Amino acid sequence: MRSNNERSGGWRRIFLAALAAMLSLTLAVGCGSRETSEEPGRAERRIGVVLKAIDSEFWLAVRDGAQQAAREEDVEVTVLAPRSETDVEGQLNKIEDLIAQKVNGLAVAANDVESVIPTLERAARMGIPFVTIDSDANAPSKLSFIGTDNVYGGKLAGEFIVEAIGGEGKVALITGVPGQQSHIARRDGFLQALEGGSIELVPPQPANSDRMMALNVTENLLESEPDLRAMFVTNSTMALGASEAIKARKLPEKVVLVGFDTSEESLEAVRKGEIDALIAQSPFNMGYLGVKKLVEHLDGGSVDKRIDTGTQVVTSANLEEYIRSTQTKP
Amino acid sequence: MKQVLFRLWAFIGLVVMCVVLAFLSEDFLTEENLMNVARQATVNAILALGMSFVIISAGIDLSVGSVLAFSGCILALALKQGCHPVVGVLVGLAVGSACGTINGLVITRLRLPPFIATLGMMSMARGLGQIITGGYTVSGLPDQFKVLGSGYVFGDDIPVPVVILLVCAVLAHIVLTHTRLGRYTYAIGGNETAAYLSGINVRAYKTAIYMICGGFAGLAGVISTARVAAGLPTAGLGYELDAIAAVVIGGASLFGGEGTILGAITGALIIGVLKNGLNLMKVSEYWQTFTIGAVIVGAVTVERFRHRR
Numbered sequence: 360m361r362s363n364n365e366r367s368g369g370w371r372r373i374f375l376a377a378l379a380a381m382l383s384l385t386l387a388v389g390c391g392s393r394e395t396s397e398e399p400g401r402a403e404r405r406i407g408v409v410l411k412a413i414d415s416e417f418w419l420a421v422r423d424g425a426q427q428a429a430r431e432e433d434v435e436v437t438v439l440a441p442r443s444e445t446d447v448e449g450q451l452n453k454i455e456d457l458i459a460q461k462v463n464g465l466a467v468a469a470n471d472v473e474s475v476i477p478t479l480e481r482a483a484r485m486g487i488p489f490v491t492i493d494s495d496a497n498a499p500s501k502l503s504f505i506g507t508d509n510v511y512g513g514k515l516a517g518e519f520i521v522e523a524i525g526g527e528g529k530v531a532l533i534t535g536v537p538g539q540q541s542h543i544a545r546r547d548g549f550l551q552a553l554e555g556g557s558i559e560l561v562p563p564q565p566a567n568s569d570r571m572m573a574l575n576v577t578e579n580l581l582e583s584e585p586d587l588r589a590m591f592v593t594n595s596t597m598a599l600g601a602s603e604a605i606k607a608r609k610l611p612e613k614v615v616l617v618g619f620d621t622s623e624e625s626l627e628a629v630r631k632g633e634i635d636a637l638i639a640q641s642p643f644n645m646g647y648l649g650v651k652k653l654v655e656h657l658d659g660g661s662v663d664k665r666i667d668t669g670t671q672v673v674t675s676a677n678l679e680e681y682i683r684s685t686q687t688k689p
Numbered sequence: 690m691k692q693v694l695f696r697l698w699a700f701i702g703l704v705v706m707c708v709v710l711a712f713l714s715e716d717f718l719t720e721e722n723l724m725n726v727a728r729q730a731t732v733n734a735i736l737a738l739g740m741s742f743v744i745i746s747a748g749i750d751l752s753v754g755s756v757l758a759f760s761g762c763i764l765a766l767a768l769k770q771g772c773h774p775v776v777g778v779l780v781g782l783a784v785g786s787a788c789g790t791i792n793g794l795v796i797t798r799l800r801l802p803p804f805i806a807t808l809g810m811m812s813m814a815r816g817l818g819q820i821i822t823g824g825y826t827v828s829g830l831p832d833q834f835k836v837l838g839s840g841y842v843f844g845d846d847i848p849v850p851v852v853i854l855l856v857c858a859v860l861a862h863i864v865l866t867h868t869r870l871g872r873y874t875y876a877i878g879g880n881e882t883a884a885y886l887s888g889i890n891v892r893a894y895k896t897a898i899y900m901i902c903g904g905f906a907g908l909a910g911v912i913s914t915a916r917v918a919a920g921l922p923t924a925g926l927g928y929e930l931d932a933i934a935a936v937v938i939g940g941a942s943l944f945g946g947e948g949t950i951l952g953a954i955t956g957a958l959i960i961g962v963l964k965n966g967l968n969l970m971k972v973s974e975y976w977q978t979f980t981i982g983a984v985i986v987g988a989v990t991v992e993r994f995r996h997r998r
Contacts (some may be wrong), residue, residue: 382952437971445923448913452729456968459722460714473828474917477839523886676769 390549404434404657406650407457409450411494413440415644416622420685421493424646425466435477437462438646450452451478460481463657464651465489469496492649493642494541502656505648505666507640512670513593514547516617517552519636519672520589523615523647526547526556528588529582532563533573533601535593538617542568545619546594563589566597573600581608589615595625595637601635621673621681629678637673639681644668698991699939699955706962711772714969716851722965724848730961732757732909732916733852736932737939737953738861739905742898747878747945748803750899752792752810753906754928758921759782759814760910762946765827774834782904788814789903793896811929818922827920838915850912854954857908862950874898880943889963901902934981935960938988959984 379548408425410418422438425588429436437457441449450470455478457465465482468473471492476498479489483500495504520530526561532549535542553560561584566573573592580587581604592598598618606616618625645668652662673681697951710717736753743750764781768774790916795806840849865871873894876884885891909928939956941948964985967977 414723438973439968440974442974443926445926447919447921448732448924452725452964453968455725455729456722456965459719459725460716460969469919471826471919471921472828474919477835477918552812582885586964 369631375567389679391676402652404464405460405462406434406436406464406466406653407454407460407462408436408438408492408649409453409457409468409645410438410440411444411468411470412442412446413438414443414541417620418641421646421649422647424643426646427643427648428647428650428654431652434463434650436650441470441543444470447474449619450461451475454478454482458485458487461485462487464653466492466646466653467496468493468645470494470562472496490649490652490662493643503662503664503666505645505652506668507541507670508667509541510548510551511667512619512638512640513548513550513591514552515548515670515672516591516619516636516638517549519617519674520591520615521552521556521558523635524558524588527558529559529561529584529586531584531587531590532562533566533590533592533597534563535565535568535597537565539568541592549591566592566600568594568596570596570600573597574604577601578607581605581610581614587614589617591617593619595620595622598634598637599625599628602628607635626673626678626682629675632675636675639671639673640669641669645687699952699959699988700899702988703955704961706939706959706966710962710969713885714966717966720846722907722969724846724851726914726958726961726965726988727851728848729965730957731848731854732913733928733931734954734957735856735857735905735909735912736928737935737957738857738950739902740929740932740936740942741861741939741948741950741953742865742874743803743902744933744941744943745878745945746874746895747881747897747943748796748895748898749807749933749943750789750792750902750906751804751807752788752814753909753932754925755811755814755818756785756788756830756903756906756909757913757925757928758790758923759818760907761914761924762818762822762827762920762922764886764911765830765914766821768830768834769827772838775836777835778911781914782907783862785907785910786900786904789900789906790896791853792903793899797892797895798863822922824898824919824922826922828918830914830918830920835915835918838912838917850916853908853912855892857905858950858954865950867976870894870897875946880946912970931960932957934985938985942992942993959988 403685411422412418425438439453441453447470454467463489467475467489475496479498480500482489488502490503490505491501493506532546534546564576566576586660590601592601595618598616602616603609605616611633615635617639618634621639622639625634625637648666648668656662692735725974740750754947760781762900763784764777768777792807792810795801796803837849841847842852873889875895876889877891881891913924935956936948937955938959939952941952960981964977967980
């Protein structure tokens, strides 16, 4: 039970709270009036970069790219990220904090295509230009989307397969969660590459970017299509699942397997010959070009609405060279 | 005087933090940034209001983050079906309160410890949110509704969520200090057996306490959904821990019987100011996670010290 003594303490507390609030308000007014209207010098330019998360090699590479560009252009870069790729609200908070700092430009990898738009448009209204990197958002004031050309990447995968199997035979396609834009684009590019040849495509199946599901789907495929020649799997997590199913049936020599994106484990699978090729994206370029293009814009240059960060076919032939190129951190 | 200082230490801590940040970053004490902090702290502060009732009654509610997501998803689906925004908001509040009531009933009727009962609800509500949305984001919500999350009142100065928070905080303070429900909340938390023996209907009041907590989680779901303009089945992951931290930093005891609304709001603001300040000072996400943990441990240590005197 609360005593009378504590009750009166409550009033004193409220009084002191009010006092402290007044004190902090005074401070706020005192310091808040400072404004600088001069054009910032080059070295004082600040670019904010907000990633989807910073929990994988991919995002670390984006960060390294942004920092490299900042060194070359002599600007200050702040890289922030919410706690996970699903943390939409946390990402908005990070963007707002950068807007409050009056950064001179923003590069954002949107966790949700729609949620981020009002905040980015607010930045634009306050005179802060922005680009999207890796994952686009359809904001009207966006300078540019800087990311992988997934259609072209899918096409590279298709061309690799056509050549590897001599232009004929049965080919399978496993995709991600139905409706995800990047996976649809990879599929479209892949189908373009197959057009006109005498390749028979088994009906495509989704494996929701899930390794276990990819393993099951592949097992069923190998069972129902014993003369399958090649498979394209639209990300590397699923490619690892598919490769396990192919290994279990002792078929790595017979079935050509191509995945999309790279990870330490999937590159190791390429080295062992369990995955024949990976279509590598360039997360480093996303961060690097994101900052570079913002600086170009601030310098008065024009920036293309769509910038491809590049894709590359990684096979056992160029594996070592590829790994070396991703590890150079100047 | 010393005693008063000790009671107020969380608030003093907040003011000191603000003063230090004002010196470290010239962007901290701008109107734009202070409004950011207020808006960003709102969802956690609203969860902390409900959590205060539960913690003062010597309970715990681990389900608030999931309940936030579940109410947000149902509300978003309702709006997509053409529901009026007002109806949608009521749906969100009702779903939250219903989850809270179930928590209360499981605790008082099935006699499960609050930790287990709400841990179960945490997983069930998360699962239901994913089931009803099929795991997809529910977007394309009406603009009238989004105002609740990203709108402003009083000449584009005060964010709408902050106004909602202030109204709720005053109501919660009045309920906690000036009503029977509030007195009984402290009594149950102080000594449940004594409360029972003195004739308090402990079961009914405890159920009501969890219902209030669920209702605030539903409200937080409404605001969060309006702010991100979408119903996200993955929203609110880990928010329960921030809410518990806010209440504890604000001086409540996890053993019950102690705590105030002013404290909970202060705690939520401390966490909000800390996150914002670390962003302004360009501290990496990894260090931010570490620092918030360290502040919680530090705050509870001071609290212990205060009790030992």
